[in-house]
Amino acid sequence: MSPNQAAWIDTLGQPFRVGPAPMPKPGRGQLVIKNHAVAINPADWKNQDNGYFMKVFPFVLGIDIAGTVESVGEGVTRFKKGQRVISHVQGLRDQDPAQGAFQLYPIAEEVFTSVIPDSMSFEHAVVLPLAISTAATGLYLPKYLGLPSLPSLNPKPTEKTLLVWGGASSVGAAAIQFAFASGLRVIATASPANHEFVKALGASAVFDYRSPSVVEDIVKELEGSDFAGVYDAISKEPSFEPITEILKRLGRQAKVAAVLPRQRPSEGLDPMFVLGYEIATAPNEKMGEAIWARFVPQALASGQLRAKPDPVVVGHGLDEIQHALAVQKAGVSARKIVVTL
Known part of the structure; x- marks a missing residue:
């Protein structure tokens, strides 16, 4: 047998x-x-x-x-x-x-x-594992956010700021750590009970996604920044709607990587979807070498990737x-x- x-x-x-x-x-x-x-x-x-x-x-x-x-x-x-x-x-x-x-x-x-x-x-x-592939796909592939720098054990600051919506999720946690390791300043959303957890991953500011002022607070935080875009690790109407409003108030174009497609389009938001099963093939051989073969084992060994x-x-x-x-x-x-x- x-x-x-x-x-x-x-x-x-x-x-x-x-x-x-x-x-x-x-x-x-x-x-x-x-x-x-x-x-x-x-x-x-x-x-x-x-x-x-x-x-x-x-x-x-x-x-x-x-x-x-x-x-x-x-x-x-x-x-x-x-x-x-x-x-x-x-x-x-x-x-x-x-x-x-x-x-x-x-x-x-x-x-x-x-x-x-x-x-x-x-x-x-x-x-x-899946969080690593999902985060890397949305952050680095040109068809999504296309960040210019891959993660490094010694990242150089880029002056860019990324918003991660859903920073306490498994994908959000990976996206924060990878973006931080690429030299970005990261801000994120999470429930108040998870704010310190998300900051410990590398987020410099965390906002309560349930707060009535969350859109206003994030817009204020992003104004004047070199905005790299949004990684939406939730990808439901409760995230699409405030992200749409944030981009509208900022008055600028920005890429949005979302882990799942919307059921109904939200006016004004045109996400670059990270479809759940495109992830399986998106990290090509070059991406697999850079992320899975080099950064992940080194960052796990050093404690940089938690x-x-x-x-x-x-x-x-x-x-x-x-x-x-x-x-x-x-x-x-x-x-x-x-x-x-």
């Missing part, structure tokens, strides 16, 4: 079925990971409910993994068996269940994988993943839902 097991989805809207899965073999540029922890993202339960991007059944969902390298395929140069790693896996991109996170031995791509320090637990490290927000472990084993999706769907703040394996 194969040592691999997976949480399968057989049809839309149905609970996962835990059962045997083929033991995968890595192809060129791929690794097989012995999975120790998975993180839960909104995309997981949205795909279980609606399956916008699934064309193959049964399927294995999940995006974020942390574990040890089990085997490597042809052409892999950065990894060897036994190394501790995180990875953003590509099951939906390739319609390949072997690349879904919710199994004991998923396939990962070298270009989306990084080593992690021995001092960092798997459950902490696993909060990062694994935030903190994990909340809600269970152990593939049988607990369905419960974890329910917890995430009910709502979390400044935390990431994690299952250990």
Whole structure:
């Protein structure tokens, strides 16, 4: 019997079925990971409910993994068996269940994988992978914000200011840290309970997104600045509307990267959407080398890149993943839902 097991989805809207899965073999540029922890993202339960991007059944969902390298395929140069790693896996991109996170031995791509320090637990490290790719896509690719400087351990100030809406989210936390490491001044929004957390990530000013004066306060903060644009890590009407008003009052054009598309256009705002599943292919080989191969492992080792927000472990084993999706769907703040394996 194969040592691999997976949480399968057989049809839309149905609970996962835990059962045997083929033991995968890595192809060129791929690794097989012995999975120790998975993180839960909104995309997981949205795909279980609606399956916008699934064309193959049964399927294995999940995006974020942390574990040890089990085997490597042809052409892999950065990894060897036994190394501790995180990875953003590509099951939906390739319609390949072997690349879904919710199994004991998923396939990962070298270009989306990084080593992690021995001092960092798997459950902490696993909060990062999708957030890293999402943040890097929106910040650096020319079709989105197109920041001129990639992140560095010793960034040079650029005099530019970035607004991150939703700084306490996993994507917002990564975007703040990456932008700060690119020499930008970052301001952000968060609930008052999370202001100090967001400042600790690198934001110089944080505003309560529920405040009646939030638009006025942010406009005042941005006036006269070299405005790099907006990273909208929330991407719902409660963020589209104030961002639209901020840009209107500033009276200037600015790029807006949003993690999900709007359901209805908001007048005056033309975001450069970071579509949820374009992220899987957007970090090209050059971006993967710059972000995943160089900056991420170095910044994790030095402590510059922090694994935030903190994990909340809600269970152990593939049988607990369905419960974890329910917890995430009910709502979390400044935390990431994690299952250990």
